[in-house]
Amino acid sequence: MNYNSLNNIAKTPRVSIGIVVYNGVAHIGSALRSVVNQDYKNIEIIVVDGGSSDGTLNILEEFSQYLTVKISEPDLGIYDAMNKVCSLATGDWLIFLGCDDVLLNTIDKVVMKMNSPDVVYYGDVIFGSTGAFYGGEFSKRRLLKMNICHQALFYPKSIYKSYLYDLKYKWLADYALNIKLFGLGVPFFYTNVMVSIYNDKGGSSQGDADFEKARLSLIRSAFGLMYVAIYVFDKTTEKLKIRASLFLKRLLGKNNLLRCFL
Known part of the structure; x- marks a missing residue:
C-alpha cells in the first residue's frame, strides 16, 4: 500500500468490527472472511473468544494477520464478551457480528452516510434461514414491539464507551440498550443499506424471559x-x-x- 492510500484511509472514519465467539468452528471462518474482504479498509477487527475447545482458535490463528485484537478467555456470556469488545475498540463506530453471521460488502456505503460523530447509524439485514428482509426505519412505537437488528447497528464511540450491556439479559441486552438510548434522545439514523446476513436461528431467537419481565418497566423508564x-x-x-x-x-x-x- 502506498503513502497516498494510507493518507486517504486516515481521513476516513475508523470502523471497529467486533466478533464474539464460543465453539464456532463451523462458521467463524465465513464471518471473518466477510470482514476481511470489505472494500472499505479503515477497519479494525476485534475477536473475543470465550475459551473455545472445538478448533475455533485454529481458525482465528489462520486470520491472525488481519486481527487487530484477539483474546480467548472464559466469560459470563455473549454480552460480557461484547462489553470486552467495547473496552478494546478504538473505532469511530462499532458494529457487532456473530460468529455465524456474514457482513455484506457495504461498509463503504454506510460510511458515506456518517455525517455526525454522535449518531447511531443502522440499516437492514437478510435472515439467513429464509432470505427474508428485516429492517426499515424505526420509530419509538415500532421499537416497543421489535428490535433493530444488532448486526445492522453502528454505535458511535460516544455511546459504546459510555453504555455497557446489562448482563441480566441473556439474549436481548442490545434491545434493552436501544430502548434506553431512544429514551435518552440519542439520534438514530436509518441508512437504507443492507448490512449483513443474520443468523435468525441463533440464541436470541429463543427469546429472553428476563427481558420480557422487564419490558414494560424499560418502556416506562425510557418513554413514559x-x-x-x-x-x-x-x-x-x-x-x-x-x-x-x-x-x-x-x-x-x-x-x-x-x-x-x-
Whole structure:
C-alpha cells in the first residue's frame, strides 16, 4: 500500500468490527472472511473468544494477520464478551457480528452516510434461514414491539464507551440498550443499506424471559406511561387480530357454502 492510500484511509472514519465467539468452528471462518474482504479498509477487527475447545482458535490463528485484537478467555456470556469488545475498540463506530453471521460488502456505503460523530447509524439485514428482509426505519412505537437488528447497528464511540450491556439479559441486552438510548434522545439514523446476513436461528431467537419481565418497566423508564399504554394496546389488538383470523379459518373450513360468498 502506498503513502497516498494510507493518507486517504486516515481521513476516513475508523470502523471497529467486533466478533464474539464460543465453539464456532463451523462458521467463524465465513464471518471473518466477510470482514476481511470489505472494500472499505479503515477497519479494525476485534475477536473475543470465550475459551473455545472445538478448533475455533485454529481458525482465528489462520486470520491472525488481519486481527487487530484477539483474546480467548472464559466469560459470563455473549454480552460480557461484547462489553470486552467495547473496552478494546478504538473505532469511530462499532458494529457487532456473530460468529455465524456474514457482513455484506457495504461498509463503504454506510460510511458515506456518517455525517455526525454522535449518531447511531443502522440499516437492514437478510435472515439467513429464509432470505427474508428485516429492517426499515424505526420509530419509538415500532421499537416497543421489535428490535433493530444488532448486526445492522453502528454505535458511535460516544455511546459504546459510555453504555455497557446489562448482563441480566441473556439474549436481548442490545434491545434493552436501544430502548434506553431512544429514551435518552440519542439520534438514530436509518441508512437504507443492507448490512449483513443474520443468523435468525441463533440464541436470541429463543427469546429472553428476563427481558420480557422487564419490558414494560424499560418502556416506562425510557418513554413514559403513555408508551406503556400504547404497547399494551398494540399487543392486545394484535392478539385479537390473530384470534379473529383463526376463527375465520375454522369457520370457512367447516362451511363450504359460506366460503363461496367470501
